[in-house]
Amino acid sequence: MATPLTGTQLLAALRAEGLVVHEVRDWRRHHRNTKGGWGPVNGVVVHHTATEGTDASVNLCYDGRPDLPGPLCHGVIDKAGEVHLVGNGRANHAGLGDRNVLQAVIEEEALPRPHLSDTDGNRRFYGFECINLGDGEDPWPTAQLLAVEKAAAALCRAHGWGARSVIGHKEWQREKIDPLGFSMDTLRDRIGTRLSGAPEGPPAPSTDEGAGTGPGDGGPGARGLGNAPGGGDDEAGGPSGADGSGNGRPSPVPPMPRHPPYEPFPGREFFRPGTRSPVIAAMGERLVTEGCDRYRHGPGPDWNEAHRKSYASWQRKLGFHGKDADGIPGRVTWDHLHVPNTSAGAPG
Incomplete structure (x- = not known):
C-alpha cells in the first residue's frame, strides 16, 4: 500500500527504467479524482486496447468514450515500445474487481480466480493499456513486451513492490479477457528478474529536435521542413564545414544582439x-x-x-x-x- 506517485515522479520512474515516454496534452491534470478516491495504490493492471493505430488509441485512452470518460489508463504502450502518458490520478481502467485478488496483490501471494465484483480497482491500481486488437492473432512485438515489462517494473521499483503486484485485467475481473496473447506469469517472471538488478537508466536523448522531453515536432518521422536526410534541425540544408564553406574552419561568431528580433x-x-x-x-x-x-x-x-x-x-x-x-x-x-x-x- 503506497501513496500514488506525482506526475513528475511517475515520469522520472519510467524514464529511469529506460523507456521513451511521451507526455500527452494536459496528462498531469487529467484524472477522475472528483468521482472517487485515488490511492492508496497497491499494484499495476495490464490491459490491451482492442484497437489499432497509435494516434487513435492514445486519443481514445485520453478522451474516453461516450459511456466511459477518460482517462482510461495512465499510460498507453504502443507497438514500438514507447509509452504515452494520458492520465495522472484516478482513471477508468480497472472497475470493480475481487477483494480477494486485491488482498493477494497486497500480500504478494498467488492470485485466486476472480469471482466477486466488490472492490474499486480504479482507486487501487495504476493501469497500462497496450495497443493490440486482442483477437489472439495480432502480434506482440518484442519491443512492446519489453516496454510492458519495464513500465510495470518502474512502478514496482518506485514503490518497493515485487513482481506479484502486477496483474492482468482478466485476473482482476472474471468477465475480462485482457491482455490476450502473452502469459502474465511469464511477464511477472521477467519483471522479477529486472527488479533484481539496477534500472538501466534513461534512453539516449534524441537529437532530432533538441527538446528531449516527450512528443513534439521534430521527432522521428517528422517531415516537410526541408531537413537533410539523417540530419537534425541544426543540419538542415547547410553545406559541409563548420563555417558553411566546406573547409571545416570555424567562422567568426557575430555578437548577439541585445534583443534578438x-x-x-x-x-x-x-x-x-x-x-x-x-x-x-x-x-x-x-x-x-x-x-x-x-x-x-x-x-x-x-x-x-x-x-x-x-x-x-x-x-x-x-x-x-x-x-x-x-x-x-x-x-x-x-x-x-x-x-x-x-x-x-x-x-x-
Whole structure:
C-alpha cells in the first residue's frame, strides 16, 4: 500500500527504467479524482486496447468514450515500445474487481480466480493499456513486451513492490479477457528478474529536435521542413564545414544582439497549464496571422487548450502529424513561427 506517485515522479520512474515516454496534452491534470478516491495504490493492471493505430488509441485512452470518460489508463504502450502518458490520478481502467485478488496483490501471494465484483480497482491500481486488437492473432512485438515489462517494473521499483503486484485485467475481473496473447506469469517472471538488478537508466536523448522531453515536432518521422536526410534541425540544408564553406574552419561568431528580433525557444516544459507570459500572447498573435486560429476570444498570456489546438494546427501546416503535432511547441516549428521578442521594445 503506497501513496500514488506525482506526475513528475511517475515520469522520472519510467524514464529511469529506460523507456521513451511521451507526455500527452494536459496528462498531469487529467484524472477522475472528483468521482472517487485515488490511492492508496497497491499494484499495476495490464490491459490491451482492442484497437489499432497509435494516434487513435492514445486519443481514445485520453478522451474516453461516450459511456466511459477518460482517462482510461495512465499510460498507453504502443507497438514500438514507447509509452504515452494520458492520465495522472484516478482513471477508468480497472472497475470493480475481487477483494480477494486485491488482498493477494497486497500480500504478494498467488492470485485466486476472480469471482466477486466488490472492490474499486480504479482507486487501487495504476493501469497500462497496450495497443493490440486482442483477437489472439495480432502480434506482440518484442519491443512492446519489453516496454510492458519495464513500465510495470518502474512502478514496482518506485514503490518497493515485487513482481506479484502486477496483474492482468482478466485476473482482476472474471468477465475480462485482457491482455490476450502473452502469459502474465511469464511477464511477472521477467519483471522479477529486472527488479533484481539496477534500472538501466534513461534512453539516449534524441537529437532530432533538441527538446528531449516527450512528443513534439521534430521527432522521428517528422517531415516537410526541408531537413537533410539523417540530419537534425541544426543540419538542415547547410553545406559541409563548420563555417558553411566546406573547409571545416570555424567562422567568426557575430555578437548577439541585445534583443534578438524573435523570441528564443523557451523549452517544452514552459508550455503547461499555469504558465502566464507575454511570450504566449505573442505566439498566439502569430498563430492567428498564420491562419492557425482556434481561439474563441483571441489569444491571451495564459497557456490553455486553445493555444495548444492553435499550435497543433501550425505544426500540421508545416507537415507534422500524429504525436509530432501534439500542440506543444518544439524548437523546429517555434523557429519557423518567428514570434516577436517581447523584450525588443524594452529600454536599455
